[in-house]
Amino acid sequence: MISVSNLVKEFEVDDGSKVAVDGISFDLAEGEFFTLLGPSGCGKTTTLRSIAGLEKPTSGTISIDGRKVFEDRVLVPANRRELGMVFQSYAVWPHMSVFDNVAFPLTVAKERLTKTAIRKRVHETLELVDLGGLEDRMSTQLSGGQQQRLSVARALVRQPKLLLLDEPLSNLDAKLRERMRTELRVIQQRVGITTLFVTHDQLEALSMSDRVAVMNDGHIEQVGEPQEVYHDPATAFVAHFIGGANMFEGVVESIESDGSAVINTELGPILGRGLHGLQVGGKAVAAIHLEDVQLTTDAASAATRNNVFDGTITLSLFNGPSINYIVRIGPLEIEAQLGGYDAYENGTQVKVVFPKRFIRILSEDNAAAEIAKEDKADQ
Ligand SMILES: Nc1ncnc2c1ncn2[C@@H]1O[C@H](COP(=O)(O)OP(=O)(O)O)[C@@H](O)[C@H]1O
Ligand SMILES: [Mg+2]
Known part of the structure; x- marks a missing residue:
């Protein structure tokens, strides 16, 4: 047409x-x-x-x-x-x-x-x-x-x-x-x-x-x-621009034959789905949507999962259908969106889980790196 x-x-x-x-x-x-x-x-x-x-x-x-x-x-x-x-x-x-x-x-x-x-x-x-x-x-x-x-x-x-x-x-x-x-x-x-x-x-x-x-x-x-x-964003820019994902910069540590990949980030290694043109040793980002992050206080069940980090709730924003939590993990803050009936008080120690199937690992591009820098400056 x-x-x-x-x-x-x-x-x-x-x-x-x-x-x-x-x-x-x-x-x-x-x-x-x-x-x-x-x-x-x-x-x-x-x-x-x-x-x-x-x-x-x-x-x-x-x-x-x-x-x-x-x-x-x-x-x-x-x-x-x-x-x-x-x-x-x-x-x-x-x-x-x-x-x-x-x-x-x-x-x-x-x-x-x-x-x-x-x-x-x-x-x-x-x-x-x-x-x-x-x-x-x-x-x-x-x-x-x-x-x-x-x-x-x-x-x-x-x-x-x-x-x-x-x-x-x-x-x-x-x-x-x-x-x-x-x-x-x-x-x-x-x-x-x-x-x-x-x-x-x-x-x-x-x-x-x-x-x-x-x-x-x-x-x-x-x-x-x-x-x-x-x-399935094709580039890190798209992942960042669409749907305000959490993004972690790092270096690709390994790429498996099943398409999964490990990236070394400030938080340590993160395992996810490798997308488009990754290279071992290359710069990359791991991206996960807010609603795909899981929080739990059940340490025993978290221990059986991949990508588990210790976090502390620092802020919660009630939106009606959902609650957005800001969670501090070591040097970083991430955001998680949970159903509106979950409730964690500020200061609660939680296990933060990034399920492997929801982590997309993309090769870093300049545009996304720029945006990530601006985001950091805003914090
Ligand atoms: N008439 C013009 N003369 C000079 N630069 C222009 C003109 N129109 C647009 N630009 C520039 O071209 C770029 C794209 O503009 P535009 O198409 O309006 O972007 P968007 O609609 O995505 O915001 C911008 O950098 C803008 O400043
Ligand atoms: Mg316009």
Whole structure:
């Protein structure tokens, strides 16, 4: 449906040029909800704007629905790419009614529709986003969530082939944001429209997408289904960025024929699943999600396990469904997330268990090393 190949975008800046997008490639299938996820400044918006035709790439190719819209000598203008867009500042037109907001893109379209046809199309589109019956309201009389859906209706009314969404939820308050995740996904599936979504929020990306591309500094680190990038990160950067894992740096001590590996860390040796390109003696990190860490006061049962460390509870944060514990192990602090009915007081001595199947051992990369350093500095 969309195909992006070796896309590069350099910006001229005062002291030379800045590579915002550094040769990325990805494809979207028909009807797919695909997300570009990455930290601020990694090139998500630039990629989206290049696809939209609002930015002229330096090189690469972009096709939409089998048609080249960008290549060496091809540059199809934005208004002929048949796409709908919603940005972070989704501003609906305040001086217009709901009807007029959605009808406007049709009245300026090249293809002239009759008044009756416009009325019908606007009505159908408003039904799709659950705003049927509100045609005559002024847009400013809508709630935040309704205004958000109105901006989606406006993007959909010309029946584009592709929907582009750039952080459309990030201006909303937490509660509404959570609800809009579900609503946007429901609307997208109802319409069946191919969607490219951009966010820096990993929860949004994981919960809404068919597939996620994790971006870092202008390139793509991994493309996969949400479960895949969460459980089987391809790089240390992905492990760190997705789902706030505990990370331990170290050196690979051994790699077994069954794929398991041992890494020597500040805590001592940790045994886990070895992933992708490990080398004995090479720098690596062990990563484990907060919810996979186990805590117990039963020393005898812990003694039968791998990766057992003595820890002390230093802080607990009750979240409702779960409790997050900060646990000091020797020189380090780790975080564990347990069901909301477990309860350990501060100062409790516990055995901390990292089950082998939940430890992912990945070769260290510079980006992840940088982040780990920043995390340490924050502590
Ligand atoms: N018009 C521009 N001129 C110069 N640099 C830009 C311009 N737009 C974006 N950049 C730079 O390109 C990089 C990627 O920006 P952007 O695509 O907006 O990232 P994201 O959307 O992931 O936060 C950033 O370093 C940003 O400062
Ligand atoms: Mg952006």
